[in-house]
Amino acid sequence: MQEKYIPAEIERAARTHWQATAADRALEADDKPKYYCLCMFPYPSGKLHMGHVRNYVIGDVLARYHRMLGENVLQPMGWDAFGMPAENAALANKASPADWTYQNIDCMKQQLQLLGLSIDWRRELTTCRPEYYRWEQWLFTRLFEKGLIYKKLGAVNWDPVDQTVLANEQVIDGRGWRSGALVEKREIPMYYMKITAYAEELLSSLDTLTGWPERVRLMQKNWIGKSVGVRLAFPFEQDGETQKLWVFTTRADTLMGVTFVAVAAEHPLAARAAENTPELAAFIEECKKGSVAEADLATMEKKGMPTGLFARHPLTDEKIPVWVGNYVLMRYGEGAVMAVPAHDERDFAFAQKYGLPIKQVIGAANETFSLDGWQEWYGDKSRAVCVNSGKYDGLAHAAAVEAIAADLAKLELGEREVQWRLRDWGISRQRYWGCPIPIVHCEQCGDVHVPDNELPVRLPENVDITGAGSPLAKMPEFYETTCPKCGKPARRETDTLDTFVESSWYFLRYACPDNDEAMLDTRVEYWCAGGIDQYIGGIEHAILHLLYARFFTRLIRDAGLIRLAEPFKNLLTQGMVVAPTFYRRDANGKEQWFNPAEVEIKTDERGRPAGATLKVDGQPVVIGGIEKMSKSRNNGIAPQTLIDQYGADTVRLFMMFAAPPDQSLEWSDVGVEGAYRFLRRVWKLAHTHVRRGVTAASSGNAGLTESQKDLRRKLHQTINKTRDDYGRRQQFNTAIAAVMELLNACDKTDLSDAAGHALAQEAFEAVALMLFPIVPHIGQTLYAELKPGADAARAAFPQADPDALAQDEVELMIQVGGKLRGSLTIAAHADKTAIEAAALNSEAAQKFMDGKPAKKVVVVPGRLVNIVV
RNA sequence: GCCGGGGUGGCGGAAUCGGUAGACGCAGCGGAUUCAAAAUCCGCCGCCGCAAGGUGUGAGGGUUCGAGUCCCUCUCCCGGCACCA
Numbered sequence: 001m002q003e004k005y006i007p008a009e010i011e012r013a014a015r016t017h018w019q020a021t022a023a024d025r026a027l028e029a030d031d032k033p034k035y036y037c038l039c040m041f042p043y044p045s046g047k048l049h050m051g052h053v054r055n056y057v058i059g060d061v062l063a064r065y066h067r068m069l070g071e072n073v074l075q076p077m078g079w080d081a082f083g084m085p086a087e088n089a090a091l092a093n094k095a096s097p098a099d100w101t102y103q104n105i106d107c108m109k110q111q112l113q114l115l116g117l118s119i120d121w122r123r124e125l126t127t128c129r130p131e132y133y134r135w136e137q138w139l140f141t142r143l144f145e146k147g148l149i150y151k152k153l154g155a156v157n158w159d160p161v162d163q164t165v166l167a168n169e170q171v172i173d174g175r176g177w178r179s180g181a182l183v184e185k186r187e188i189p190m191y192y193m194k195i196t197a198y199a200e201e202l203l204s205s206l207d208t209l210t211g212w213p214e215r216v217r218l219m220q221k222n223w224i225g226k227s228v229g230v231r232l233a234f235p236f237e238q239d240g241e242t243q244k245l246w247v248f249t250t251r252a253d254t255l256m257g258v259t260f261v262a263v264a265a266e267h268p269l270a271a272r273a274a275e276n277t278p279e280l281a282a283f284i285e286e287c288k289k290g291s292v293a294e295a296d297l298a299t300m301e302k303k304g305m306p307t308g309l310f311a312r313h314p315l316t317d318e319k320i321p322v323w324v325g326n327y328v329l330m331r332y333g334e335g336a337v338m339a340v341p342a343h344d345e346r347d348f349a350f351a352q353k354y355g356l357p358i359k360q361v362i363g364a365a366n367e368t369f370s371l372d373g374w375q376e377w378y379g380d381k382s383r384a385v386c387v388n389s390g391k392y393d394g395l396a397h398a399a400a401v402e403a404i405a406a407d408l409a410k411l412e413l414g415e416r417e418v419q420w421r422l423r424d425w426g427i428s429r430q431r432y433w434g435c436p437i438p439i440v441h442c443e444q445c446g447d448v449h450v451p452d453n454e455l456p457v458r459l460p461e462n463v464d465i466t467g468a469g470s471p472l473a474k475m476p477e478f479y480e481t482t483c484p485k486c487g488k489p490a491r492r493e494t495d496t497l498d499t500f501v502e503s504s505w506y507f508l509r510y511a512c513p514d515n516d517e518a519m520l521d522t523r524v525e526y527w528c529a530g531g532i533d534q535y536i537g538g539i540e541h542a543i544l545h546l547l548y549a550r551f552f553t554r555l556i557r558d559a560g561l562i563r564l565a566e567p568f569k570n571l572l573t574q575g576m577v578v579a580p581t582f583y584r585r586d587a588n589g590k591e592q593w594f595n596p597a598e599v600e601i602k603t604d605e606r607g608r609p610a611g612a613t614l615k616v617d618g619q620p621v622v623i624g625g626i627e628k629m630s631k632s633r634n635n636g637i638a639p640q641t642l643i644d645q646y647g648a649d650t651v652r653l654f655m656m657f658a659a660p661p662d663q664s665l666e667w668s669d670v671g672v673e674g675a676y677r678f679l680r681r682v683w684k685l686a687h688t689h690v691r692r693g694v695t696a697a698s699s700g701n702a703g704l705t706e707s708q709k710d711l712r713r714k715l716h717q718t719i720n721k722t723r724d725d726y727g728r729r730q731q732f733n734t735a736i737a738a739v740m741e742l743l744n745a746c747d748k749t750d751l752s753d754a755a756g757h758a759l760a761q762e763a764f765e766a767v768a769l770m771l772f773p774i775v776p777h778i779g780q781t782l783y784a785e786l787k788p789g790a791d792a793a794r795a796a797f798p799q800a801d802p803d804a805l806a807q808d809e810v811e812l813m814i815q816v817g818g819k820l821r822g823s824l825t826i827a828a829h830a831d832k833t834a835i836e837a838a839a840l841n842s843e844a845a846q847k848f849m850d851g852k853p854a855k856k857v858v859v860v861p862g863r864l865v866n867i868v869v
Numbered sequence: 870g871c872c873g874g875g876g877u878g879g880c881g882g883a884a885u886c887g888g889u890a891g892a893c894g895c896a897g898c899g900g901a902u903u904c905a906a907a908a909u910c911c912g913c914c915g916c917c918g919c920a921a922g923g924u925g926u927g928a929g930g931g932u933u934c935g936a937g938u939c940c941c942u943c944u945c946c947c948g949g950c951a952c953c954a
Contacts, residue, residue, distance in 0.1 A: 043954050083954065156952075167952040215873055219949075222872050294950045298870040327870090346870090422951095429952065498952070540948060542873080547951095576948080628947090657894070658881055664947075666881060674895055684909090729885070737883075737893035744893090813889045818935045820889060858934050863888050868934045 001690045001785045005683035007647025007777070014777040015116060023793040024118040026074035028526045035071040036527045037063040038507055038568075040537030040545075041078045044104035045085055048111040050577040050629055050655075050667065051538065053639045057652045057774075058574055058661050058732075059536045060117045064773040065726040066533075067118070068797035074527055076510040077112065077119045079105050081128035082499045084167060086433045090465040097433040098461040101128060111640055115648050116776050118793075125513045127502035128433070132509065134456030135519035136501060137438040141449040142559050144439070148194045151447065154426045155292045158186035162468045165430040171291040178467060185288050190428035190495070191437065195551050199224055199420045201565075202550055211570030213662070216542045223543050225421025230405045231334065232414030234261055234311035234320055238272075245269065245311050245322065248333035248419050252408075253400035254340040256389040257361035259351065261311055262304060262325035263336040270324045273307035280305055280324065287326045302327045302350055314413040315404070325350065333419055363387045425548070427498045432463055432471040434496030442483035442490040451484050457492070470494055503545055504552035507532055507567060520561045528562070531569030539573040539662070546571070572730055575664040579635040581624035582612055593634035594621055596667070626666060637667055649775035650676040656732040656774050678740065679778055682767065685743065686782050689760050694786055697762035701803060703755040709804075711749045715763050716804040718742045722770045723797065732774060739770055761786070766798045813864035814839050816848040824865070832859045839865040 002009075018024060039059035042052050056077075063075040079101075086097035093100070105126065112119070125132055143149045157166040161179035165188075170177045195202075203224045206217045230252040233244035245261060263270050265287035274281040283305045290296055304325040311320050327346065328337055341351035341358040351358050362384050386392040386400045395403060408414025428437065436457040438450035450457055460478055463471050472478050472494035483490040511524040537545075546568070553567040582599045583591040594614060599621060602611045612621050629636040642651050654675035659665040701709055718738045725735035742763070751760045765786050772779030772792045783792035807828055812835065814822045822844025826835060836857050839845055849869050856868040 040954095045954090080954070085953080165952075168950095169953045171952095219873050223950085225872095292952085295870080298950085300870090302870095425951075431952085499954075500951095503954085538948090538954095539874085541954085543949060544951065545954085578947090660882085663875085663882090668881065668895075670895055671881065678894085680908095724885085731885085733881090734883070734885090734893080740893055811889090815888085815935075818933095823889080856934060858888090860888055860935095864935090866888080866934055 001687055003687055005680050005778070007649060007679075010781045011114075011116065011647055011649065011777040014780045015113070017780065017791075018116075018118070018793060021791070021793070024075070024120050025122070026072070026076075026120045028523055029072050032070055032072045034527060034529070035063075035066040035073045035534070036532045037066065037073060037075045037534045038510070038532050038536070039075075039077075040535075040541065041080050041503070041506060042108065043080045043083055043085070044101055044108055046104050046107070048108050048639050049636060050639055052108075052112075053115065053651065054577055054655050054661075054665060055536060055538070055574055056112065056115065056117055057655055058572065059534075060115075060119075060652075060776075061656065061726070061732055061773040062534055062536070062572075062730070063118050064776060064793075065797065067793070068769070068773070068795060069727075070796065073118075074123075074510070075117070075119050076123040076125075077117075077121065078123075078125040078506060078510065078513075079127065080499070080503050080506070081105065081126050082434045082496075082502060084169075084431065084433070087431065087465055091467050096461060096463065097465070098128070101433075111643075114640075114643055115652065118776070123510050123513050125506060125509055127435075127499075127506065128459075130456040130458055131516065132506075132513075133435040133459075133502070135509070136435055136497070136505070137450070137455050137457060138452065138519060139505075139556070139559065140438055140497075141452070141455075143193070143555060144449045148197065148555065149191055149427075150194065151189055151191055153187040154190040154192070154428075155185045155187055156430075157291050158184045160184060164468050164470075166291075168291060168293040171293070171296075174290050174296070182289060183291055185290070185292050188430075190426045191439075192424040192426050193551075195425045195548075196420055196422055198551055198554055199226070199422050201554065202422075202547065205566060209566060209568075209571075212568070213571065213573055216539075216546070216571060216573060219542050220547055223422065223547065227419050227421070229417060229419060230401065230408065230414050231417040232314055232338075232408050234314060234322075234338070235413065236309065236311040236322070244413070245336060246334040247336045247338045248417060249338055250419075251340065251343065251401075252404045252414075253386060253392075253395070253397050254343050254361055255313075255315065255338070255404050256386070256392065257340040257342050257359045258313060258320060258338045259341060259357040259359055260321045260323055260339045261336060262323045262328050262339055262350070263307075264328040264330035265324055265326060266330040267324070267328075267335045269309065269322065269336075270307060273309055273322075273324075277308060280307060283324065287324075297327070297329070300326065302346065302353070304350060304354060314408055314411060321356075323354075331423055332421065359388065361386060361389050425498075425551075427501060428495040429498055430470045430473075431496055432459075432465065434499055435459070435502065436472070437493040437495055437497055439493040440481055440483055440490045441493065442486060442488065444488060445483055445485040445490075448483055448485050448490075454484065459496070472496070500545065500548050501552075504548040505556065507535075507549070508553070508556065508562065520556070524562055524564075528564050528567070531564065531566050534570045534572065535568040536572045536574060536661075539575065542573060572661060574661050575659065576628045577665050577667060578626050579629050579637060579667040580626050581633045581635045582614075582621045583624055584621055593624075593632075595634050596637065596669070629667070642672060646672060646676045647777070649679055649778050653679065653736065653775050657736045658733070660731045660733055679775065682743065682771070683778065683782070685746070686764050686768070686786065689764055690785050692757065694788070695758055695761050697765055698755065698758035699762075700801070704759065705750070705753075705755075707749050708751070708756055708759055711745055711751075711763070712759055712804045713807065714742055714745050715759075715766060716800040719766060719770065719798045719800040720805075723800075726773060735770070736774065739767060743767065768792060769795055769798050810862060812839070812862075814842055814844045815864055815866040816845060817869060818866060819848075821845070821848045832861070835859050835861075835865060839867065 037059055039055050063073050067073045081101050086101050089100045090097045157171050159166050159176035159179055159181055161181035166176055171183050174183055176183055203226055206221055209217055227250050229248055229250035231248050233246050235242050235244055265284045270284055274284050304323045307322045309322040311322055313320050339347040341347040342360040343362050384397055386395045392400050392403055405416050436459050438457045440448050442448055465471055479492040479494050481490055481492045508520055508524050511527040512521045515521050549567055554565055556562055557565055579596055582594040585591055598615055599612050600615050612623050614621050627633050654672045658671055721738045722735045725731050746763055768779050768783040780792045783790055809825050810828045812824045814824055824838055824842055826838055836859055845867055852869040854867050858866040
């Protein structure tokens with residue numbers, strides 16, 4: 001065995017060994033339980049970043065651990081290869097999106113392989129390849145036939161200068177990112193997927209996802225947003241006829257407090273009222289400015305204008321003014337809301353601003369309403385009964401809703417209704433680098449889907465990207481075609497699919513990426529039975545991607561291809577990788593950002609940071625916040641540099657040690673140094689042992705001294721701890737800390753006799769295997785040195801020996817009045833009475849009880865005794 | 870704005886079911902080794918205090934024998950908001 005730890009050498013050798021023994025290959029086999037471990041596939045953006053490394057190392061730790069439990073593990077990898085950055089790169093560098101993407105994939109694949117991930121690369125898939133997207137198009141045609149895909153108008157961000165549709169990301173402060181022009185909302189025809197048809201199922205089966213973080217389930221639940229309420233109508237006269245203005249409300253109990261109705265700017269009633277009112281028409285026009293993003297709509301100033309129209313209250317016949325409000329969303333509910341300023345914060349602000357009346361209808365009989373205290377009334381169910389509401393007075397929320405709904409139903413002015421916040425998924429994109437939509441527009445036959453034998457509709461790869469308009473719409477060789485039904489000249493659809501579509505089913509295709517006859521086959525049933533065993537990815541995907549994937553799995557189930565409904569049995573949402581930022585402000589007040597690698601941090605005599613300077617000029621820089629690693633803040637650290645310097649194991653160890661997987665991880669250069677130091681220490685200790693001579697590991701406590709027994713207990717406690725941390729808790733930082741503690745204990749125990757030597761052998765073998773999932777290269781190498789001929793990649797995870805764990809005495813803490821005052825060592829089997837007596841007799845108790853009698857003694861077995869005086 | 874999450878030493882974090890706050894590591898300080906340095910090894914290390922002790926988990930309040938953990942109010946930070954992926 002080499003005396004020195006040389007990562008580059010042992011990592012190369014370990015990778016060669018795994019390749020030669022096909023250690024990562026996943027074959028369908030029934031002799032052991034399967035474990036499908038999946039990480040969210042990357043977008044091939046160029047180089048691997050720290051977020052990728054973190055994601056894939058977490059996945060690899062779990063994959064390797066489960067292999068050591070004797071499971072049949074599949075860990076695949078692929079490329080989410082369609083998307084906007086390829087088009088942006090094409091604009092900037094004149095490279096084709098396809099070339100750019102494929103080059104990035106080559107580069108990132110090479111980097112991934114250096115990390116020592118146990119991936120079955122034979123299953124690699126790339127979504128921009130026709131072999132992949134042809135099946136997406138095939139499924140599209142099935143869904144189109146079923147009516148689960150349909151066409152309607154949808155709002156997009158329109159850049160009037162570049163004459164192009166912008167993504168929300170490309171709208172900055174209401175302006176186009178390239179042109180700087182004020183962005184407008186524009187309605188264009190688009191294809192939609194009927195995800196709302198599955199709303200009920202997507203909501204109710206969230207309860208079955210017990211392997212998901214509670215917060216993700218809650219976010220999905222709120223996103224789907226089922227609300228039970230009442231759809232009710234305010235009648236109004238138009239052209240001599242009685243029309244109905246419908247609204248949806250979950251607070252029908254406040255109906256008697258309505259003082260106005262507000263409609264969206266796009267509401268037909270607003271358009272009609274604007275015909276003779278230029279100011280209103282101008283206001284509606286103004287509402288069209290700005291982006292379509294929900295966050296922008298919700299944070300803008302609430303504005304409104306009266307339409308001059310009046311409707312009648314459905315129960316009192318009172319005249320109710322109709323307003324246009326920029327905060328009313330056309331796409332939710334009826335595009336109109338009833339306003340109850342006394343009991344809704346937003347209505348209240350609006351009423352105050354425009355001097356509209358406020359009428360309290362919820363409260364308690366003996367309390368009076370004041371404008372200052374309205375928040376107290378709103379939502380306080382304990383006091384909330386109807387007041388000032390005629391026959392409904394005294395009714396509580398649910399009863400009032402019931403009574404009012406019943407009365408409205410008799411008048412045919414209302415009915416109970418369920419509303420969803422979830423809306424259908426618009427999948428059309430006016431972009432080039434995406435999966436072509438397999439539809440042909442025929443003047444005679446309408447929208448006709450492309451037949452199976454003409455699939456895939458290939459995306460041309462040599463294309464001219466200009467940044468204005470859709471490139472495919474400028475390529476007659478692409479869009480000129482004939483109708484599959486009547487054979488007459490027709491025009492091919494030039495929009496492409498939302499890239500979320502590719503990532504909604506790729507996890508199924510890993511089971512059979514080589515099948516060119518069918519989208520999926522029986523191998524999916526094997527690998528996905530009961531769901532993918534572990535899915536790992538960023539928390540930022542908690543809603544959209546995961547919801548779409550759940551939706552698609554059901555679509556594919558209902559197409560008869562699989563039986564699965566929920567794709568991901570267990571979900572681990574990983575935190576972000578963040579790093580400090582450093583900048584200087586130039587004369588124009590613009591920040592110039594410096595990479596942490598270029599900056600030197602000064603500390604005071606106690607190690608507190610006290611300023612930073614730029615290495616090249618020694619002049620100070622401003623220390624900014626700790627933010628997600630990004631190009632814009634120049635605070636990214638390239639993983640490759642660190643792998644070159646320290647080896648993959650050090651990078652893996654640091655990433656797993658610095659924070660638990662679901663928390664954000666702060667990058668630290670000196671922390672990496674510490675991880676490297678630990679691996680060197682492990683290597684050195686093992687080397688010293690191996691030089692003394694490998695031997696048979698001890699298998700019991702026979703012949704051990706007391707301190708050696710303590711060490712052996714610690715060893716077996718550590719085995720239990722690491723099993724729990726890898727398996728149940730998925731918290732790897734504490735597993736590493738436990739092994740560090742064990743090594744510290746080994747160092748402090750006299751192992752010079754023969755029994756000690758055997759115990760050292762037992763401990764080092766276990767340490768190599770316990771660390772193997774996290775640092776596989778060094779784990780592989782050390783295990784083979786300790787046990788010549790042994791292969792850690794095929795070894796079982798150590799198991800604790802119950803005899804080693806047994807303990808005669810335990811230490812209990814003594815508290816007096818809840819304050820820690822001392823401790824007590826007592827036989828492990830001592831009962832409560834004995835513990836109580838021993839505690840009362842202890843020096844600590846005597847001293848702090850001050851001669852007063854004990855009022856109460858609380859004994860927590862194995863933990864503490866609290867004496868209350 | 871709405872939905873979700875978080876705030877613990879100089880720093881990353883630990884405390885798993887309400888029971889020893891600060892495991893483990895980093896930084897720092899002191900020492901050994903060395904011609905010297907690097908590396909390594911040993912010791913100290915929340916804050917106040919000479920000590921006894923007091924105090925301490927974003928702020929304020931509450932429940933409890935006992936609260937970082939549960940409840941209420943507030944505050945700051947982060948993620949998502951349907952065309953970034």
